[in-house]
Amino acid sequence: MRRTIAIASLVAAAMTVTPVPGLLQSPLAAQDAGDDDDDDDDDGGFEDEDDLDDPDDDYGDDDYGEDDHGDDDYGDGGDEDGGEEGDEAGGDDFEDDGFGDDDFEDDEPGDDDFGEDEPGDGDPADDDAAEDDFEDDETGDDDLDDEVGDDDFEDDGAEDDGAEDDAGEDGSADDDLDDAMSQDDDDDAEESDGGDDDDGGDDREDDEGESDEGDDDEREDDYRDEDDDDGDDDGDDYEADEYEGGDDYTPPSDQWEYASIETAAERSELDERDRIDTDREGFRYRRAEFVALDLTREDLDLLRAGGFDILESEELDSLDGTLHLLRGPPVGSDEDSLDAVEAVADPDVFGFNHLFDGSSVRTRRKRDGSIPRRLACGCEIGLIDTGVATKLSHFGHVSVVQRAFNGRKAKVRPGLHGTAVAHLMAGTERHPARPTTIYVADIFSGPRSTSGSSFALIKALDWLASRGVPVINVSLAGPSNPAVASAIERLTKRGHVVVAAAGNDGPAAPPVFPGAYRGVVGVTAVDGANRIYRYANRGAYIDFAARGVAVTAIDARGSVRDATGTSFAAPLVAARVAGELRRPDSARSRQVIRALEARARDLGPPGRDPIYGVGLVEGSD
Structure with missing residues (x-):
């Protein structure tokens, strides 16, 4: 009776409520954004002036140790009146710039304030020239949002965006943004289908579900076969030269580059087009769409009677259930539908x-272009991220199998982040005893409107489980989603280990998921001196620390880059676990984690703490 009344009430709703589109970027959109802080990365490997006397500085008032350079380490924008005694010339703890007066925020005389400087003051870690502020100066050559910049670091495939490329005013607001998670040119855009309807209606005709290739057509990417034009949807039929230079803008070697950024205004406009709203906590979701596991036939009949459409239902091979994608009725709010x-x-x-x-x-191009030697893990390991540029020679000593999950017509498209993370897993040299296979589940390539969806994520988890992958690294951060949580719980109960980044929203930020789910291994990032990354999340869910500041990785064009963020620390831990776990096994996985804890180097206060977890994973620095 309760069900019947609830459904009848929903159908009888008399007023249509127009959902409010997302006006601001999710607080988790900058998952790995942040600064080249807390380390020696800007001084060519030498210690910065304010690093020398402050090994315990955790950049916040809740530091475990004495801060010799004032208490403005995180979030307060600089010392008042020049900082405490001992804080040099302006009280800045931003690190790495070699100047004492660039407080990162808004000190008036600072040369490199990043956010508030006058046009041409320069970026704190890059150079002191006028052309690279990454901000809103009106005439900078290479600003992310400038009006006349030569290139806005977007994906338009041209060297000069021109004056008309300001917040999309050229009429194609979105050709720089639809491929935000990949580094390829827009001339490949036809490979993705849907997601761009102008009428705001549903764009989900046949573009959801598995990629065309299917399980039987999956194969390892043959990165040595430059003539692979078989036309199958296995994600390896891209032209190698698209990702190794071409006509794309190449920043100077010492210039930090933002990847895959949408401004709040751009995101709001595109989200309205793509029918994307935000929930009460500010997290983005597909308007009027819901995911559910294991609804019965009776449940589905009741929902249809209440005005719901069943968009897709898919049997999960390894998670033992059925995944459903639902669309709510056209009346009432999405909360009413929920x-x-x-x-x-x-x-x-x-x-x-x-x-x-x-x-x-x-990230930024590494000055000397060198890559530290590291053995491949000699394991099978999974990755949920963007696609990987497997034709690069850097992956010649490992096998990579990848598949797209954001729509039936989606193809794997190599992105900077997925390529960088996979390279950290692959190392630089073949394991002497065992082969290494990386399984990549790309949930971003395809329509922007469903990029990174919970529906795609659950399908990706099921695929990796069906391949018997013992350890899965998830390079995502977002809200707690009941269906996703249930899928991950089923995985971990079967002996799979899920490793996820702690998040990069700062010490005071709430937990992010899936890293904070029970049973998931949460990893934070430290710099070369084992100091915490200043924007790393903190909390009881942090299990381990690993090097994640200015780590050496490659992008989708094969360029060697420095990269910073907790998602660059997580794969180092995942690879370490996978090297000890040959197949999913609950008892063995617990043994491996306990052994990793026993060997971890304790950082911060004695014992487990919310900053470093149990400590630094051996060999990850």
């Missing part, structure tokens, strides 16, 4: 079709 589903289904297995943000990172 309540209606709750009256029918188990609230622990359904939720909004949230869109998890990929990692928006800051």
Whole structure:
């Protein structure tokens, strides 16, 4: 009776409520954004002036140790009146710039304030010239949002965006943004289908579900076969030269570059077009769409009677259940629809079709172009991220199998982040005893409107489980989603290990998921001196620390880069676990984690703490 009343009430709703589009970028959109702080990366490997006397500085008032350079380490924008005694020339703890007066925020005389300087003051870690502020100066040559910049670091495939490329005013607001998670040119855009309808209607004709290739057509990417034009949808039929230079803008070697960034205004405009709203906590989801696990036939009939459409239902091969994608009725709000589903289904297995943000990172070309030697893990390991540029020679000593999950017509498209993370897993040299296979589940390539969706994420988890991958690295950060949580719980109960980044929203930020789920290994980032990354999240869910500041990685064009963020620390831990776990095994996985804890180097206060977890993973620095 409760179900019937709930459904009848929903259908009888008399007023249509127009959902409010997302006006601001999710607080987790900058998953790996941040600064080249806390380390020696800007001084060519030498210690910065304010690093020398402050090994315990955790950049915040809650530091475990004495801060010799004032208490403005995190979030307060600089010392007042020049800082405490001992804080040199302006009280800045921003690191790495070699100047004492660039407080990162808004000190008036600072040469490199990053956010508030006058046009041409320069970026704190790059150079002191006028052309590279990455901000809003009106005439900078290479600013992210400048009006006349030569290139806005977007994906338009041209060297000069021109004056008309200001917040999309050229009429194609979006050709720089639809491929935000990949580094390829827009002339490949036809490979993705849907997601761009102008009428705001549903764009989901046949573009959701598995990629065309299917399980039987999957194969390892043959990165040595330059003539592979078989036309199958296995994600390896891209032209190698698209990712190794071409006509794309190449920043100077010492200039930090933002990847995959949408401004708040751009995101709001595109989200309205793509029918994307935000929930009460500010997380993005696909308007009127819900994901659920294991609804019965009776449940589905009741939902249809209440005005719901069943967009897709898919059997999960390894997670033992059925995944459903639902569209709510056209009347009432999405919250009303969520309540209606709750009256029918188990609230622990359904939720909004949230869109998890990929990692928006800051990277820069490494000055000397060198890559530290590292053995491949000699393991099977999974990665949920963007696609990987497997034709690069850097992957010649490992096997890579990848598949796209954001729509049936989606093809794997190599991105900076996925390529960098996979390279950290692959190392530089073949393992002497065992082969290494990396399984890549790309949930971003395809329509922007469903990029990073919970529906795609659950399918990706099921695929990796079906391949018997013992360890899965998830390079996402977002809200707690009941359906995703249930899928991960089923994985971990079967002996799989899920490793995820701690997040990069700062010490005071709330936990992010999936890293904060019970049973998931949460990894934070430290610099070369084992100091915490200043924008790393903190909390009881932090299990381990690993090097994640100015780590050496490659991008989708094969360029060697420095990269910073907790998602660059997580794969080092995942590879270490995978090297000890040959197949999913609950008892063995617990043994491996306990052994890793026993060997971890304790950082911060004695024992486990919310900053470093149990400590630094051996060999990850």
